[in-house]
Amino acid sequence: MGAFDHDEGYRLRVRKNAAFTWLVLLPSLLVLAILAVIVLTVFLKGVKALNPRFFLETQKPFGDPGGGIANGIVGSVMVLGIAALVSVPLSILAALHLVEKSSSFLSTLLRLVVDSLQGIPSIVIGVVIYAWMVVSLGSFSAFSGGIALALIMIPTVTTSIQEVLLLVPASYMEAAISLGVPRWRASLGILLPAAKSGILNGVGLGIARISGETAPLLFTAFGNPFMNLNAAKPTGAIPLIIYEYIKSPYADWHEKAWGAALILVAFVFALNMAVGARKTDKSR
Amino acid sequence: MKKAITPSALAAVFLCLVLGAAGAQGAVSLLGSGASFPAPIYSKMFDVYARETGVKVNYQAIGSSGGLKNIMDRVVDFGGSDSFVKDADFSKYPGTIVHIPTVAGAVVVTYNLPGSPKLRLTGDVVAEIFLGNIVKWNDAKIASLNPQLKLPNLPIMPVYRSDGSGTTFNFTAYLNAVSAEWKSKVGSANSVSWPVGQGAAQNAGVAGVVARTPGSVGYVELAYANQNKLAVASIRNSSGNWIEPSLESTSAAAAGSMPKDTRILLVDTNASEGYPICALTWIIVYKEQNYGGRTREQAKAVVDLLWWITHEGQKYTNALDYAPLSDSAVKAAEAIIKGITYGGASLR
Numbered sequence: 006m007g008a009f010d011h012d013e014g015y016r017l018r019v020r021k022n023a024a025f026t027w028l029v030l031l032p033s034l035l036v037l038a039i040l041a042v043i044v045l046t047v048f049l050k051g052v053k054a055l056n057p058r059f060f061l062e063t064q065k066p067f068g069d070p071g072g073g074i075a076n077g078i079v080g081s082v083m084v085l086g087i088a089a090l091v092s093v094p095l096s097i098l099a100a101l102h103l104v105e106k107s108s109s110f111l112s113t114l115l116r117l118v119v120d121s122l123q124g125i126p127s128i129v130i131g132v133v134i135y136a137w138m139v140v141s142l143g144s145f146s147a148f149s150g151g152i153a154l155a156l157i158m159i160p161t162v163t164t165s166i167q168e169v170l171l172l173v174p175a176s177y178m179e180a181a182i183s184l185g186v187p188r189w190r191a192s193l194g195i196l197l198p199a200a201k202s203g204i205l206n207g208v209g210l211g212i213a214r215i216s217g218e219t220a221p222l223l224f225t226a227f228g229n230p231f232m233n234l235n236a237a238k239p240t241g242a243i244p245l246i247i248y249e250y251i252k253s254p255y256a257d258w259h260e261k262a263w264g265a266a267l268i269l270v271a272f273v274f275a276l277n278m279a280v281g282a283r284k285t286d287k288s289r
Numbered sequence: 290m291k292k293a294i295t296p297s298a299l300a301a302v303f304l305c306l307v308l309g310a311a312g313a314q315g316a317v318s319l320l321g322s323g324a325s326f327p328a329p330i331y332s333k334m335f336d337v338y339a340r341e342t343g344v345k346v347n348y349q350a351i352g353s354s355g356g357l358k359n360i361m362d363r364v365v366d367f368g369g370s371d372s373f374v375k376d377a378d379f380s381k382y383p384g385t386i387v388h389i390p391t392v393a394g395a396v397v398v399t400y401n402l403p404g405s406p407k408l409r410l411t412g413d414v415v416a417e418i419f420l421g422n423i424v425k426w427n428d429a430k431i432a433s434l435n436p437q438l439k440l441p442n443l444p445i446m447p448v449y450r451s452d453g454s455g456t457t458f459n460f461t462a463y464l465n466a467v468s469a470e471w472k473s474k475v476g477s478a479n480s481v482s483w484p485v486g487q488g489a490a491q492n493a494g495v496a497g498v499v500a501r502t503p504g505s506v507g508y509v510e511l512a513y514a515n516q517n518k519l520a521v522a523s524i525r526n527s528s529g530n531w532i533e534p535s536l537e538s539t540s541a542a543a544a545g546s547m548p549k550d551t552r553i554l555l556v557d558t559n560a561s562e563g564y565p566i567c568a569l570t571w572i573i574v575y576k577e578q579n580y581g582g583r584t585r586e587q588a589k590a591v592v593d594l595l596w597w598i599t600h601e602g603q604k605y606t607n608a609l610d611y612a613p614l615s616d617s618a619v620k621a622a623e624a625i626i627k628g629i630t631y632g633g634a635s636l637r
Binding site for chain 2: 065066067068069139140143144145227228229230231233238239252253254255
């Protein structure tokens with residue numbers, strides 16, 4: 006009876022167990038705490054800058070108080086939109102090929118390209134697009150910024166779409182093909198719709214991934230204190246405004262930089278939560 | 290079914306918006322990049338210019354070296370620089386470039402000390418601080434110039450420009466002129482190898498670091514110091530007078546004769562009331578504007594803007610403590626602007 010309590014080895018194991026539980030728990034709590042501190046800091050510092058004018062007005066000249074970041078919000082929407090329009094179709098096609106013809110030479114090459122693209126520092130992508138597009142077209146533009154971001158987005162989106170395509174039961178495709186549906190038709194009509202929700206999640210994650218990228222925009226979208234709706238012209242973007250404002254000496258601009266950071270963080274959070282909500286929906 | 294339509298419909302609407310806007314937006318807009326030295330006055334001028342003429346001029350203060358690189362790559366309508374292009378470098382540009390002076394400004398020595406005392410410094414002492422020879426604020430060399438002040442026993446942290454900068458060029462050109470040790474050890478250029486200190490990007494970055502860091506000392510255009518209520522030092526000029534950087538002392542330094550191409554250094558002026566670290570800043574454009582598929586309209590917009598900056602635009606200089614161009618500089622600028630052509634024909 007008492008032998009169990011007095012078993013030194015057992016107690017040691019219990020203690021070891023507790024120690025390891027804490028060892029795992031503490032870092033997780035630490036990560037949570039870091040996230041909480043970041044979000045709280047951005048919120049507390051940024052919320053002061055938020056008012057209707059912040060969203061509706063464009064940037065004011067140096068040192069002039071007031072103004073907003075409407076030009077950056079519109080520019081960011083434009084650049085992210087272009088990036089999504091360019092990267093999503095390419096990523097879907099690449100993922101389809103990777104799943105359907107996974108052992109082909111092209112797939113091996115694709116995998117290599119996607120993996121290496123993921124590892125290229127974003128500033129390098131910015132410089133390359135500067136050399137390719139900006140210099141050859143003779144102009145900085147929202148379009149070149151969108152292309153730079155698309156290149157960063159493609160690996161993320163391709164990988165996540167590929168994963169959800171693999172989850173679609175093989176019997177769907179087999180059934181379609183056995184009924185005489187051509188393979189391409191089956192891919193587009195059966196495989197893609199079955200994975201639609203996962204594809205949208207992948208796109209959402211991809212956009213969240215690039216929405217804060219600053220380096221690739223420095224030599225492409227370039228920034229613009231005026232409202233610009235022309236994709237062929239340089240444009241402002243929220244990360245560019247944060248970068249410009251936070252290193253300035255003006256207190257007013259620091260506050261606006263935090264405000265812009267808050268908008269960015271809220272946007273990324275909303276995207277991630279939308280993706281999370283879709284995922285839980287699906288599992289039910 | 291409804292759900293499936295939404296994303297593609299959104300995409301279509303977006304595409305229409307982008308393409309539609311591209312077609313509809315007929316108004317001319319111009320792009321410039323470069324020097325951060327005149328960025329406060331440029332952003333003021335271009336804000337007014339957009340309201341008066343509808344022409345939006347987007348100026349990105351990325352540093353003089355960046356502006357020169359951008360105009361060399363022909364990806365901007367104009368470059369801003371407060372270091373002029375050297376004769377040997379003209380051939381690097383794909384076309385003939387011209388310099389149009391826009392304003393003159395003062396490079397001030399700004400510092401962060403408790404109580405913001407008014408310091409007096411000589412060029413030689415400034416050189417020794419940035420060489421790392423003087424490391425404490427209560428050093429005898431600084432104290433002897435400021436006998437009335439009680440200086441703290443605080444380490445000096447010099448702050449310099451990390452990007453290629455015309456402000457650096459003019460500041461180091463001045464130190465070159467007054468300190469033999471500086472000339473032999475460091476020299477003068479848009480970016481130099483600093484013996485001590487910490488780097489920061491653009492004028493705004495240097496002003497930001499100085500504003501935040503007690504004991505720091507940096508060099509920025511006067512407007513940046515004034516807008517942020519930073520302390521600035523009086524400097525002894527070559528006539529032996531203690532001169533505070535100001536609109537008047539900058540104008541005095543900029544009042545001298547002007548060469549036809551306006552490429553002139555203003556540092557270490559011999560004007561007795563002139564501030565010794567002044568500089569002109571230029572806009573750099575191609576003399577022949579018909580390149581890379583540019584329209585005549587675009588070229589005309591550049592020339593009109595340059596004319597406006599060197600004439601009507603000059604009245605905005607005073608509020609920001611820049612000095613307007615001297616009469617001889619305006620005359621020289623007029624001749625240069627009239628020489629800018631599109632397909633060989635003058636635009637003015």
